Amino acid sequence: MMGGMARFLILCAILVVFPFCFLWAGGAKEDPIALARSLMIEKRYNEALVVLAEAARKDPERIEEAEDLIRRIRAIRGEYYDKYEDLIKVLYEQKDVEKALSIIKELESLDAAPNETTKVALKKAKESAQFVYNQNRFNDLMTQAARALEQKDYSKAIELYTSGFDIGKEFFMDANYGNIVENRVFSALDTVRQTSEQFLRFRNQYQTLANNLQDLIRKGEEGEARRAMGPFLETYLRASTLYKVASETVEELKDQNEKLVRINRVTNEDFFLGFMQRIIGGRATSATPEGIRGAVEMLLKDRFLPILVALSERLRQAYLEGEVSFEQARWEQATLSFQQVQAFGQMMKQMESLYFAAIPLFGGKPVPVYWELVREYLPLWIDQQVRSKGVTLYQGLIEEYLALKPALDTLPSDRVALETFRNSLRATQTRTLENRREWELFREEQLQNPLIPGVSVEALNRISTKLADRLAFWERMEVEIVDRLAALDLIPLEERHQAVLASYRRATEWFEGVEEVIQITEGQEEKLLVKYPDRTIALLEELTPQVQTLLDRVVRYLSLYRNEIPPARSDPRVLLKIDRAEGIRSSLERNVLPGSVNLAAKARESILLAQRYRNEGNLRVQEAQAAIAQNRFEQARESLGAARARFSLSLSYQEDPKFRRESDDLLLSLNAAIRDAENKLVVAEVRQLINEAKRFYYLNAFDDAENILLRAQTRWRATQAEDNPEISYWLGFVRAALFVKSSRELLPTDPLYVEMSQLLSLARKDFETGRSLLEKGNRREALDAFTAAEEKIRTVLLAFPFNQQASVLALRIAQLKDRDGFATLFRTKFREAQAKMATNPQEAYIDLKDLEQIDPNFAGLKEAIYNAEIKLGIRIPPPDPKALAESEELYRAALRIVTGNVRAQFPIALEQLNRAIELNPDNTKAVELKDRIQIDTGGQTSIVLSSVAEEQYRLAEKRYIEGNYFEALAIVQRLLQNKESKNYPPLLELKRRIESRI
Known part of the structure; x- marks a missing residue:
């Protein structure tokens, strides 16, 4: 056993290990050893140790008792600590939670009041395990x-x-x-x-x-x-x-x-x-x-x-x-x-x-x-909400449509019913618009939802489209109604406008001219454009107040429909009707009203002009009558033509059937008087001119002869409608000669006269140079000069193939280049010219004249030229006994007609005499008889036409200028059926011009 000091030290150590935690109960005198035993029974070992330590300190005599109890506590604590060590291994190493909890229960049974540290550790272990x-x-x-x-x-x-x-x-x-x-x-x-x-x-x-x-x-x-x-x-x-x-x-x-x-x-x-x-x-x-x-x-x-x-x-x-x-x-x-x-x-x-x-x-x-x-589920719910609301809208749209369907299928035809239906349509349209507004709010709300499925978005958009379509449909229907109303209102305006226009056109037509059938001669009628300004004025005075009333109605119509709903105002059909109404207003304001004023003024002016030109025509008639009395036929014709023009002008401004007949009779009678009186002078003057022209012809003065013959023909046409055959006969000879002459020479009026003249001059110079060189014996250089001349000649002949100077110069060059072979060439060209006489006498004659310049004495050349001139009409053939006899027979036949005074056959006699003179130009008896007949029968030419014929002639002339040749010719041919107009020279000339274009 330990000594007393040792035991004391152990107690002190225990006190150090287990801190002092508890105090005695206040003032208690209980035996500490007995108290310690009691605490041990309660497993409150820490408290028992404190009590034992305090008992040993105060009463050393009881140290052994205390030590015995302390040893017992230490034994129990050893078992506790062993269990605690097992707990650590089981809980944290073996991780056996259930076993750890069992150990914790044993530890709690071993020590009901462990020290604080142990207590805390055990608690944590228990918590972790649990x-x-x-x-x-x-x-x-x-x-x-x-x-x-x-x-x-x-x-x-x-x-x-x-x-x-x-x-x-x-x-x-x-x-x-x-x-x-x-x-x-x-x-x-x-x-x-x-x-x-x-x-x-x-x-x-x-x-x-x-x-x-x-x-x-x-x-x-x-x-x-x-x-x-x-x-x-x-x-x-x-x-x-x-x-x-x-x-x-x-x-x-x-x-x-x-x-x-x-x-x-x-x-x-x-x-x-x-x-x-x-x-x-x-x-x-x-x-x-x-x-x-x-x-x-x-x-x-x-x-x-x-x-x-x-x-x-x-x-x-x-x-x-x-x-x-x-x-x-x-x-x-x-x-x-x-x-x-x-x-x-x-x-x-x-x-x-x-x-x-x-x-x-x-x-x-x-x-x-x-x-x-x-x-x-939410997307399904959203889709169901969208479609349920959509169904409500669809059903509403169906009900609205079916309620209006009878009227929609067939719009009312009267205005009152249309207005009533429009009011119903507008009420429906208002409901649809409200439904659309509510739907769009609903749609925007749904589109904000991130869960909305794509099919719901499509459904939302389709409803929006359908509502928009339905609104557009109601709008279209209202526009349809407006269009129908506009049409109903426009019909009477247009009908009245057409009536106004018809009257206005009639007034205009009377002013501008209407086609009427006018009698030219008995059995012959012609359509003519005639004017009645007096009727125009009467109609316009009645029309003007009607136009103003219609204009007021149109203005009200435009105001009504231009203030319609915007879709109607922009609808092409309504716009078209507004345009049509505007067209009526424009027609009335810009055309009819001002046109009526202008037309009335022009009509009055036309009436004045008609009277003025009638007066002027009467004055010209007086002048013509005076000129006839003084044999001033040119002046008479001029005055008569002027009178015709003035009377025609008067009738062109104001038709007057009575004045037309009277003026025509007067002018045609004057026309006959002038023509017959002047014809005697014309026949004598023309005969004198023909004789003079023949004299120039025989002198080969063809230009002078042609001029005189043309003067004769012109003078002849003063009283005769057709050309004088005798003049035409001599003009043929003269012009044939002139044609050959003009084709052989360069004239200053020719387009290339200057250039060709220069080339000919240079060619002649080259020819002279070559000839001079050839005479000097320089043949090579001479040939070069001739070649240069020939090139220039070819250029001239390209433009003027019959030019005599170029052709003859070419022959002379050929003659100098090959004198021996030229005779053969000359004969060949002569034969070729003779051969062409049958097919191309003009070219043959030109070739013969070229050869004549080289060798005029060549055998047969002169005869060939003479025959060619006869064939070409340049030379009059020699007298033929048979022709002379026929000429005489024709003369006698014509004489018998004249002697018998068979005037109806005078035209036949004239034809016979013209043929006699053609066969024998020197048959003076035939010439004298011809002039006698022509004086006796008087002139044929018409100086003026009747007013209707004059109008038709002007129309034919207009159609000719326009290029409508067949129409113009048809008019001319109708006029030529009238004896008074068939000899009108301007008409005959127009016919010739037309036929030359067809």
Whole structure:
């Protein structure tokens, strides 16, 4: 045994290891050793050691008793420390949570009041072990429940979740949060448990009811589906309730945890509350729904949502069918389809009640997690809302259209009915416009929703389009009505306008001229443009007030329809009618009214001009009569023509049938007087000119002869309509000679006269140079000069192939270049010229004249030239006895007609005498008899025409100028059928000009 000092030191050491924690009970006199034993029985070993140490210090006599008890405590503590060491290994090395908890229970039984350090360590160890145990249990539970969810055994999963409601409960109870917290937590959990039990009682019905309802919907058995809807909703309401309770409980547990954190009762969260929160609501890190709430969510999505999808598809299909029927105007079919949409929509709304029953509230607000439940359904709900509202609009559009359809199919034809229908149409249009405004607000609201499906957007847009189309249709119909009204109002205006225009045109036609049939001679009539300005004035005086009344009505019409609705104002049909009305106004304001004023003024002026020209014509008649008396025939013809022009002008301004007849008779009588009196002088003068021309011809003065003959022909035409055959006969000889002469010479009037003259001059110079060189014996250089001359000659002959100077110079060059061979060439050209006499006498004559310049004495050349001149008409053939005899016989035949005074055959006698003179130009008896007949028969030429014939002649002349030759010729030929106009020289000349163009 230790000595007393040793024992004391041990006690001191014990006091150091186990700090002094407890004090004696105030004033107690209890035996310390007995107290220590009592404390040991209670396993309060630390307190017992303190009591024993204090007893040994105060009473050394009892050290041994104290030491004995201390040894017993040390033995017990050794076992405690061994157990604690085992706890460390089991808990932290072996991680055997259940064994660790068993050791902790043994340690608690060994020492009910360990020291504070040990106590804290043991507590932490116990907490760690319990947490790991609970965590493992939680994880196992969640894994098993997840497996059940994967197998779609939602009821089993919920059973598993509710079995874990005690996990970590000891922590919660040890925390001593108080009755308020505990009661709220356990009350919420009890509610979840009870609701789960209610749900699980129908576990075998959820899938059966869902499959049955979904099959009925897909098969289209809507009646059966509606009947199956009640039991389905009644059963599934338990699922919605469980979802709501679970979600609200999760929020309650979360709220309690947050409050505990705020009051520093826990650091992060209470384990029990955390486990319950996750068992009911699922873990935040889970990729799929879990917990009681997640199980219900998956149940609804798996069993409930497909039914809504099927309903939505059926609704959408019926909606699209309705739209197609609407588009095709099959209103009854569209109505049936839209009624189906409403039926399916009603079923969806019944189904939606389950979602509304599941809405969890906390703090008076929906719990955000609810979004996960309805996230997949919301697009269907949005689509259903869109289409339900769309159906309402479609049905309204159908009803509106059908209400107006009878009038739309056949618009009323009278104005009152049209106005009544327009008022009804406007009321409908207003309703449609309001519906469109409301729809666009609804559409904008829906488009703001990020969950809206694409098909709903399309449906929204289609409705917007349909409303716009319907508004456009109402607008078009109103425009149609306006157009119909405008047409009805315009018809009488246009009819009256046409009547006004007809009167105005008639007044204008009377002023400008109307076609009337005018008699030229007995049995011959002609259409003539005649004017009646006096009638124009009378009609315009009656028309003017009618025009003003019509103009006022048109102005009112324009004001009415230019202030119509904008679409009508811009409609092409209405615009066309406005334009037509504006055309009426413009016609009246710009044409008819001012035109009437101007036309009346012009008509009055025409009347004055007609009188003026009539007076001037009478004056010219007097002048003509005076000139005839004085044998001043030129003046008489001029005055007569002027009188004709003035009278025609007068009639062109104002038609007067009586004046037309009187003036025609007067002028034609004067025409005959002038023609007969002048004809005697003309015959004598023409004979003198013919004789003089013959004299110049025989002198080869062809130019002088032609001029005299042309003067004779002109003078002849003063009284005769046709050319004098005798003059034409001599002109033939003269012009033939002149043609040959003009084709052989360069004239200053020729286009290339200067250039060709220069070339000929240079060619002659080259010829002279060559000839000079040849005479000097320089043949090579001479030939070069001749070649240069020939090139220039060829250029001249290209432009003037019959030029005598060039042709003769070419022959002279050929003669010098080859004197020996030239004789052969000369003979060849002579033979060729003779051969061409039959086919081309003119060219043959020119060739012969060229050869004459080289060798005029060549045998047969002169005779050949003489024959050619006769053939070409240049030379008069020698007298033929047979022709002379025939000429004499013709003369005698004509004489017999004259002697017998058979005036009807005088034209035959003239033909016989002309032929006699042609056969024998020296038959003077025939010439004298011819002149006698022509004096006796008088002149044939008409100086003037009748007024109608004059108009027709002017018309033919106009048509000729316009290029209408056949029309002009037809007029001329009609005029030539009249004996008074057939010898009118200007008419005959016009005929010649026309025929030359045809």
